[in-house]
Amino acid sequence: xxxxSLIGLLFVLSLLGAFIVKPAREREMTDSSGxxxxxxxxxxxxxxxNIGNGNLESxxxxxxxxxxxxxxxxxxxxxDAVALQELTGESQLKxxxxxxxxxxxxxxxxxxxxxxxxAVLVTTxxxxxxxxxxxxxxxxxxxxxxxxLQKDSLEIYLVSAHADAFSASxxxxxxxxxxxxxxxxxxxxxxxxxxxxxxxxxxxxxxxLFTDDAKQDSESYAYLLKYFRDLGRSAGETAINxxxxxxVFGPTKTVSxxxxxxxxxxxxxxxxxxxxxxxxxx
Amino acid sequence: xxxQIRLEFLKLVRSKGFYLSFAAxxxxxxxxxxxxxxxxxxxxxxxxxxxxxYTYESRSYFNGLTFTLYSLLFAxxxxxxxxxxxxAGGQIAGERSTGxxxxxxxxxxxxxxxxxxxxxVVAIHTYLLLAxxxxxxxxxxxxxxxxxxxxxxxxxxxxxxxxxQILRDDALWRFAYASFSGTWALLVVAAxxxxxxxxxxxxVTAVAATIAIYLMLYIVGRIEFFVDLRPLFFxxxxxxxxxxxxxxxxxxxxxHYAATCGAYIFGLLLTSIIIFEHKDITx
Numbered sequence: 001x002x003x004x005s006l007i008g009l010l011f012v013l014s015l016l017g018a019f020i021v022k023p024a025r026e027r028e029m030t031d032s033s034g035x036x037x038x039x040x041x042x043x044x045x046x047x048x049x050n051i052g053n054g055n056l057e058s059x060x061x062x063x064x065x066x067x068x069x070x071x072x073x074x075x076x077x078x079x080d081a082v083a084l085q086e087l088t089g090e091s092q093l094k095x096x097x098x099x100x101x102x103x104x105x106x107x108x109x110x111x112x113x114x115x116x117x118x119a120v121l122v123t124t125x126x127x128x129x130x131x132x133x134x135x136x137x138x139x140x141x142x143x144x145x146x147x148x149l150q151k152d153s154l155e156i157y158l159v160s161a162h163a164d165a166f167s168a169s170x171x172x173x174x175x176x177x178x179x180x181x182x183x184x185x186x187x188x189x190x191x192x193x194x195x196x197x198x199x200x201x202x203x204x205x206x207x208x209l210f211t212d213d214a215k216q217d218s219e220s221y222a223y224l225l226k227y228f229r230d231l232g233r234s235a236g237e238t239a240i241n242x243x244x245x246x247x248v249f250g251p252t253k254t255v256s257x258x259x260x261x262x263x264x265x266x267x268x269x270x271x272x273x274x275x276x277x278x279x280x281x282x
Numbered sequence: 283x284x285x286q287i288r289l290e291f292l293k294l295v296r297s298k299g300f301y302l303s304f305a306a307x308x309x310x311x312x313x314x315x316x317x318x319x320x321x322x323x324x325x326x327x328x329x330x331x332x333x334x335x336y337t338y339e340s341r342s343y344f345n346g347l348t349f350t351l352y353s354l355l356f357a358x359x360x361x362x363x364x365x366x367x368x369x370a371g372g373q374i375a376g377e378r379s380t381g382x383x384x385x386x387x388x389x390x391x392x393x394x395x396x397x398x399x400x401x402x403v404v405a406i407h408t409y410l411l412l413a414x415x416x417x418x419x420x421x422x423x424x425x426x427x428x429x430x431x432x433x434x435x436x437x438x439x440x441x442x443x444x445x446x447q448i449l450r451d452d453a454l455w456r457f458a459y460a461s462f463s464g465t466w467a468l469l470v471v472a473a474x475x476x477x478x479x480x481x482x483x484x485x486v487t488a489v490a491a492t493i494a495i496y497l498m499l500y501i502v503g504r505i506e507f508f509v510d511l512r513p514l515f516f517x518x519x520x521x522x523x524x525x526x527x528x529x530x531x532x533x534x535x536x537x538h539y540a541a542t543c544g545a546y547i548f549g550l551l552l553t554s555i556i557i558f559e560h561k562d563i564t565x
Contacts, residue, residue: 001392001394003392003394003395003398003555004394004552004555004556007398007548007551007552007555008548008552010544010548011544011545011548011549011552013544014541014542014543014544014545014547014548015541015545016541017537017538017541017544018538018539018541018542018544018545021534021537021538021541022534022538023534023535023538023539199437201436201437201443202436202443203436203440203441203442203443210352210438210439211438214437214438215437215438217437218435218436218437218438221436221437222435222436222445225444225445230444233443233444241506241509242509
């Protein structure tokens with residue numbers, strides 16, 4: 001009888017232990033989103049969002065009818081710079097800028113070997129005119145903007161990128177090209193690489209043991225982390241099926257993360273990504 | 283109780299299955315060594331160096347500790363649970379099929395102590411299996427692959443979210459911890475097999491049912507369709523044992539899942555005892 005009572009007691013204690021000690025992941029979801037101690041005087045807010053649609057849609061690129069909702073999210077959160085992916089082209093950018101009541105300037109990439117375009121938007125509150133350019137990567141382009149928030153503040157260089165969804169080796173080539181291009185600019189200031197990289201290296205992805213694709217994605221991520229910091233890591237998944245595939249990579253030392261959050265109520269229509277908002281102090 | 287455990291242990295070490303499990307794990311280590319060596323050779327020389335530029339680029343990545351880590355993670359998921367299920371599933375049902383269970387039950391010992399003694403022996407066997415496997419891997423790794431720190435990268439193995447490193451001496455301690463956390467996790471499989479061993483008359487049915495449930499949940503838990511069900515599977519909770527191999531051990535998570543596994547173990551064990559106590563033994 002004592003043996004049964006002992007096992008029963010151990011069962012109850014184990015159950016209590018499991019309920020009392022909360023796993024860290026659950027605590028993460030309820031905690032503030034990765035804010036760091038900061039005494040920095042200047043702040044930069046970046047939003048990256050793949051506004052394309054899920055695979056089941058006939059048109060997987062951005063839908064024009066979703067753009068007013070995209071504009072509302074941007075205006076409500078007031079980011080200084082926005083990186084968007086999967087637009088159909090310049091006409092959609094112009095439409096979006098109109099919905100943004102001309103509070104942003106924007107640029108969409110030149111046509112490469114892809115039917116979808118990346119865009120970068122900079123607030124008109126920034127100092128002077130932003131300079132936009134293409135970043136050649138793989139067989140298409142990423143969009144980049146150079147701007148200053150204030151006259152005396154550091155120059156900011158922000159890239160909006162979109163890596164291949166279907167090939168890990170193409171993703172890797174793309175990530176290397178973008179990283180190398182940015183590094184070879186050789187200019188001072190703050191550099192951010194943002195966008196949908198389509199690799200999920202988080203431990204939430206339990207689907208592989210060791211595959212070449214997983215290895216390629218690991219290499220892509222490791223290469224970016226050689227020179228940059230994953231500023232949105234604490235924010236969690238950014239796309240359906242619990243995938244964290246949208247990133248904001250930034251300087252390793254000179255900035256502190258004030259806020260990293262995935263806006264999970266923001267997606268409209270058949271969008272399969274949520275916007276990732278990162279605010280840094282510098 | 284001590285005498286019962288001693289007798290059960292003697293029975294275990296005299297069985298062929300006991301030695302078979304160690305022999306099979308040794309073969310698995312050799313297979314891993316072959317695969318690891320050829321893969322490392324292929325990927326760290328010639329054109330293949332290009333594929334491992336930023337993480338796995340140097341030959342030092344593939345060392346004895348990395349070898350042990352890969353070997354342990356693969357074996358823990360796919361091989362070791364089968365041997366644990368075989369040992370535990372044969373405990374009561376095996377006695378019944380050979381006709382010795384009735385004899386055991388007429389002795390002046392409680393049925394609860396019979397189940398407990400058998401389960402404790404399974405636990406000892408599980409620990410011995412893991413300790414043997416880790417030690418053998420470390421020895422083989424040291425002799426044939428080399429020595430170094432344990433480099434961890436996100437992606438393959440799903441162990442870390444950011445690149446990290448565990449220094450050699452610390453890594454050896456971590457493998458020692460893994461032998462305990464791994465044993466605790468595997469006892470969930472042992473407890474299921476014990477329950478089936480009480481329910482079924484045939485040990486083969488008990489073992490097959492345990493392995494079927496384990497593999498089904500293990501595989502289903504890795505399919506995205508079932509992402510919402512994944513937290514409900516015991517195989518998900520069992521994964522906690524790997525946390526000791528992370529650069530920073532997430533203690534809260536580890537305690538939580540260890541306690542959850544404890545609830546499975548003791549709950550299933552209690553159920554087994556209650557069923558066994560009410561069972562009419564006719565063979």
